[in-house]
């Protein structure tokens with residue numbers, strides 16, 4: 001079907017600003033398939049149902065809108081004290097000097113930019129494949145664009161228990177950088193990996209991560225999205241879980257003019273577990289969109305979506321979350337909660353929670369709320385001598401607690417709490 | 432200690448006057464009781480003293496050891512030594528009771544320029560004070576007042592008071608909802624805190640609390656004013672005859 005003229009033009013303008021990375025091996029062919037998908041779909045538009053609450057214009061634009069870096073002052077880098085294997089990208093370009101050696105027991109790690117020219121590669125069965133699967137029932141053109149044009153990324157194959165977490169660090173330096181990274185993670189049966197991500201990455205950042213979690217494997221993912229106020233990001237996490245596999249993904253977002261985080265998760269084997277959580281704090285010119293699609297395709301799986309947003313001074317939060325239970329996925333346990341705490345009347349939360357169930361023996365619940373801070377509780381704390389800002393921070397952290405609880409590692413959870421506390425101390429609302 | 436002069440208060444949102452010229456003076460180390468019919472303004476007085484939003488002071492003053500309370504933020508009043516045991520203690524889901532207590536104690540110490548208590552020292556003190564109030568370790572771990580019974584909430588208020596060591600304590604119907612044994616515990620908790628430098632204002636409907644916490648002075652409040660002040664015998668008179676005689680006598 002031909003695209004409408006406006007979509008045709010937008011796509012042509014965007015494509016004119018991009019070049020397909022050179023190459024001749026397996027990667028070149030999956031890139032060209034991705035490009036065909038993109039050309040058939042066109043870029044997202046505000047009129048698309050899936051983009052009703054978030055304007056994709058700046059994500060579609062041929063050039064990245066400029067974004068100045070945020071100076072974090074003397075606050076330590078995330079995960080600073082942790083024993084981890086660090087892989088650093090600066091404005092989307094691999095930084096060998098700042099990165100650790102890529103060898104790690106239980107894991108093989110390669111750079112996408114160096115792994116594409118062979119005829120055969122394990123990532124062939126993953127790169128662009130989960131993304132392509134994730135294009136139905138809803139189109140995700142920006143993910144296809146990423147698969148076609150990603151300049152680098154990492155291919156991680158986990159064969160056993162990873163000796164330490166792999167930590168992707170995204171440094172933002174140039175005000176006009178436009179980074180496109182694509183990662184693939186394959187966990188063999190019974191393998192375990194903790195993957196950390198942090199940093200703003202670029203003025204505009206597009207990232208896709210495809211994760212294949214085989215039977216009984218565990219994938220833990222914690223991401224701290226960079227604090228730059230003006231940055232923009234669109235990210236996709238595609239995951240497929242085998243029987244008794246486990247995935248936990250948690251994202252902390254503080255600041256950023258525009259963030260669209262999509263997660264597309266398929267529970268494909270019996271008794272799998274997928275937990276997705278997010279804690280978001282936004283002040284002022286801030287738009288944050290969590291779009292989540294969880295498919296229960298096998299029986300007796302558990303999924304949780306816990307997304308909490310604290311919004312002030314006109315910040316906007318969006319949640320579109322769906323649980324799809326396919327025929328035969330009996331004994332499904334699906335839970336979804338999205339909540340916002342609005343610290344003033346200028347901020348808003350737009351939520352579209354959905355359930356679609358084709359099995360009869362399932363337990364699914366979803367809820368979405370939006371509310372103000374509890375003034376009575378605030379006064380109670382103040383009457384005990386706790387200053388208003390600190391009292392507010394305590395109540396905000398209490399509100400976010402359910403999302404933070406989804407982090408398996410208690411030290412990381414503690415770091416996240418600390419970061420939120422410091423952020424809240426800097427951004428107390430005026431109310 | 433506390434000196435309230437000609438305090439007039441109305442609701443901020445409506446034209447409803449609640450306090451109509453309250454005068455009250457409590458000396459250091461004294462225990463005063465306020466009794467009075469429902470809706471006479473007792474809780475409002477305690478809220479206005481501690482700085483709750485929603486009330487407008489149209490006239491008058493309230494000084495704690497010479498410092499004007501009415502111009503301070505609630506947390507400043509607390510740091511200055513004021514404490515209110517709420518008639519209806521507030522539930523705070525997600526905030527642990529222990530975290531709450533420790534944050535409060537350390538915030539006040541900080542405000543007064545004192546050093547914060549270490550986690551270990553704090554724990555020791557809380558455990559000891561909780562024990563005398565028969566508050567178990569499990570209750571300390573739970574979120575503030577969430578799922579507490581009425582009596583547990585009131586004991587938790589007294590625990591906070593014991594930890595914060597305020598100089599002016601206001602107890603708003605701390606006896607309501609308590610069984611006989613719990614009331615004794617609470618009264619013992621209060622009596623243990625009585626000292627020459629600490630004063631109490633006890634709001635209650637019943638003489639039985641005053642059997643345990645012996646007041647020096649008893650006030651009767653009606654329609655937003657203190658209409659009669661006397662000794663402990665005044666409470667006994669209310670207990671037997673109700674308020675009708677006093678209200679008639681004052682007109």
Ligand SMILES: Nc1ncnc2c1ncn2[C@@H]1O[C@H](COP(=O)(O)OP(=O)(O)OP(=O)(O)O)[C@@H](O)[C@H]1O
Pocket residue numbers: 442449467468469470471472473474475476485518
């Ligand atoms: N925020 C408010 N909004 C509306 N009315 C209020 C408010 N606060 C107090 N009032 C009214 O002011 C009057 C005094 O209330 P207050 O709670 O101070 O009485 P009280 O003496 O403590 O009564 P009780 O013995 O029942 O506890 C009542 O008529 C009450 O309804």
Ligand SMILES: [Mg+2]
Pocket residue numbers: 473474475518603604
């Ligand atoms: Mg009352």
